[in-house]
Amino acid sequence: MVIKPKVRGYVCITAHPAGCEANVREQMECVRRRGPIEGGPRRVLVIGASAGYGLASRITAAFGCGAASVGVFLEREPTARRPATAGWYNSAAFSKLASEARLTAFALNGDAFSHETKERAVALIRNEVGPVDLVIYSLAAPVRTHPATGEMHRSTIKPIGAAYRGKTLDTDRAEIGEVEIGPASEREVRETVSVMGGEDWELWIRMLEDAGLIAEGCRTIAFTYIGPALTQPIYRNGTIGRAKEDLERGARAIGERLATRGGDARIAVMKAVVTQASSAIPVVPLYISLLFRVMKEKGIHEGCIEQACRLFSARLYGTGETPLDDAGRIRMDDLEMRVDVQAEIDRRWPRINTNNLRELTDFDGYQAEFLRLFGFGIRGVDYEADVDPIVPLEP
Numbered sequence: 001m002v003i004k005p006k007v008r009g010y011v012c013i014t015a016h017p018a019g020c021e022a023n024v025r026e027q028m029e030c031v032r033r034r035g036p037i038e039g040g041p042r043r044v045l046v047i048g049a050s051a052g053y054g055l056a057s058r059i060t061a062a063f064g065c066g067a068a069s070v071g072v073f074l075e076r077e078p079t080a081r082r083p084a085t086a087g088w089y090n091s092a093a094f095s096k097l098a099s100e101a102r103l104t105a106f107a108l109n110g111d112a113f114s115h116e117t118k119e120r121a122v123a124l125i126r127n128e129v130g131p132v133d134l135v136i137y138s139l140a141a142p143v144r145t146h147p148a149t150g151e152m153h154r155s156t157i158k159p160i161g162a163a164y165r166g167k168t169l170d171t172d173r174a175e176i177g178e179v180e181i182g183p184a185s186e187r188e189v190r191e192t193v194s195v196m197g198g199e200d201w202e203l204w205i206r207m208l209e210d211a212g213l214i215a216e217g218c219r220t221i222a223f224t225y226i227g228p229a230l231t232q233p234i235y236r237n238g239t240i241g242r243a244k245e246d247l248e249r250g251a252r253a254i255g256e257r258l259a260t261r262g263g264d265a266r267i268a269v270m271k272a273v274v275t276q277a278s279s280a281i282p283v284v285p286l287y288i289s290l291l292f293r294v295m296k297e298k299g300i301h302e303g304c305i306e307q308a309c310r311l312f313s314a315r316l317y318g319t320g321e322t323p324l325d326d327a328g329r330i331r332m333d334d335l336e337m338r339v340d341v342q343a344e345i346d347r348r349w350p351r352i353n354t355n356n357l358r359e360l361t362d363f364d365g366y367q368a369e370f371l372r373l374f375g376f377g378i379r380g381v382d383y384e385a386d387v388d389p390i391v392p393l394e395p
Contacts, residue, residue, distance in 0.1 A: 001389050003083055005376045009172065010279035012086075012374040016383065017078075017391045019375025020089035021096070026378075027056060027305040028097055031063045034309055038318040040065025041134035043215065045125065047072045047112050047204060049094075050087030051373065052275040053223050054138030056308035058094065061134065064312060068104035068129050072112050072121055074141070078389040086374045092391045099395045104129065107393045112139055113200055115147045122211045131215035132208065137201045137222040140277040144195040147203070153194040157281050158184035159238045166233070167352070169286035171279070171370070174363060176354045179282045184239045196243035198222075198250015205254050205265075218263040219316065220254060222247055223270050226333065227287075228342050230349065231272075234283050248327070266322070268311055268330040273304050274369035285366060287345075290352070291336060292369075293362035294344045300335045303369070307332050 006014045037060070044061045048054040049071030061067040071091060078084035091107050098105035106124055110117035125132060144153045158164075161183055168179035184192075201222055208214050224244045226236055235241055247267065254265035272291055278284050295301040302310070315322050315330050325331050335341070348360050357363050371377040 001083070002384065002386055003389070004383070005371055005374060007172065010285075011276065012371070012376075014374065015083050015086035015089055016375035016381070016387070017083070017089045017092070017389060018387055019378045019381045019383070020086055021093035021375075022378045022381050023372055023375060024055070024059065024090055024093035025097060027059045028063045030305050031060050031309055034064065034313065036066075037064040037313045040312060040317045041067045041219075043067060043129050043132045044069045044134045044136065045072070045121065045132045045208075046070070046136040046138065048138035048140060049073050049136075050075055050091045052138065052140065052273070052277070053270055053304055053308060054136060055090055055094070056304040057136045057138065057311070059305065060308040060312050062094075062098055062103050062105065063101065064309065065317075066103065067134070069098075070106045070108060070121060070125055070129060072108045072110070072117065074111050075109055077109070078391065080390065083389040084391070088393070089375060089391060092393050095394045109393065111145070113141070113144045113147060118204060118207050122207055122213060125208075125213050126211060131213045131218075133215040133218050135205065135208070135218065135220040137204065137220065139200070140275070141195060144200070146194065153191040155192040155195040155243070156184055156188040156239050157234065158182065158188060159233050160184055160189060160242065164233045164238075166283055167286060167349075168282045169289065169357075169363075171285055171367070174354070174357060176286070176352060176357060181234065181282060189239050189242055192239040193243045193246045196240065197246030198248070198253070199246075201247065201250045202254055205257065209257065214258070214261060214263070216261050216263075218258060218261065220258065220263070220265045221268050221316070221330075222251060224248070224267050224329070225272060226269050227272060228337070228345070230345070231283055231287050234281060240281075248329070252328075266324075266328070266330050268315075268332055269325075270332045271302055271307055271336045272333075273307070274366060274373065276373060279370060286352070286361070289361035289363045289366040290345050290348060291341075292365050293360070294341055295335065296362060296365070298341065300341075302335065
């Protein structure tokens with residue numbers, strides 16, 4: 001099968017197995033070039049391990065710290081006529097590279113919100129790995145079936161209280177336009193919190209605790225984003241932001257529980273990057289395109305793997321103390337939020353239109369990063385070659 005990218009809005013419905021493997025390999029090599037991370041974790045559970053910051057954290061833990069890892073994710077497997085999702089191929093590539101490096105790695109494909117998947121993970125960790133000393137929570141799912149009630153909840157990307165109007169980018173047509181989004185209802189806010197808030201994270205930690213699988217000094221991290229005033233009406237002050245506030249509540253509750261074992265729970269505020277989730281949020285692709293241009297011009301641009309490496313080596317481990325903001329969060333968005341970076345973005349934003357999009361932003365870089373998520377546009381991969389779409393999760 002010759003696999004080409006088929007993009008529909010903010011989703012690519014195909015993925016390339018060789019390209020995804022090359023992408024994961026590049027991230028592994030990035031970690032190895034930076035050298036071993038002193039004092040890193042030894043046994044890691046990553047919930048939401050197949051893409052984005054979850055995948056980057058798992059790669060960093062494995063190839064920077066030598067950690068055994070269990071990755072939990074929900075991805076579509078391949079058939080002879082249809083490629084798998086990119087996350088499947090990413091996870092298969094990770095398993096292959098970990099095996100080559102003689103690292104312990106297990107993949108668990110299932111609904112992380114369900115009791116069944118949690119029970120499978122607990123059994124796997126108990127029988128094959130041992131108590132974990134790091135838990136990464138990095139789920140970005142649009143739907144959650146509540147494990148207790150069976151009710152299905154759907155997340156919504158909407159402002160709260162008033163409609164939002166602003167610039168947006170049609171990435172298919174490379175055109176700047178205006179978007180208007182009505183305010184969320186109270187039900188939509190509640191459902192988004194149910195999907196993206198802290199309850200499921202708490203359930204995971206509680207189940208691991210009950211099974212005796214939390215090691216002394218265990219740390220757990222969940223990711224969030226704050227962003228500048230430009231994106232806050234649709235993000236931090238909207239339904240997603242309300243869910244992220246609940247995630248922070250969850251961190252405090254979990255932290256109190258883990259403190260009795262010398263551990264803690266923290267929220268890491270990450271930099272804006274291209275992910276499947278961020279591509280779906282109005283305004284954000286245009287902001288990211290501009291952010292990339294400005295940060296690259298200043299020589300301070302980072303992608304997921306660079307952020308994960310810095311999180312592990314300069315915030316979580318190897319430094320003796322983790323610097324926190326006033327709300328107790330780990331700030332990895334420090335370079336993005338630098339005064340000079342945001343001032344330049346504010347200066348360019350009003351001027352951006354369809355005609356000068358590529359002049360003022362790094363839209364081409366944004367598109368390239370988007371395609372990389374699905375294994376396309378990666379140097380050294382022959383995209384004209386016939387490839388077998390069926391790749392096992394574990395070698």
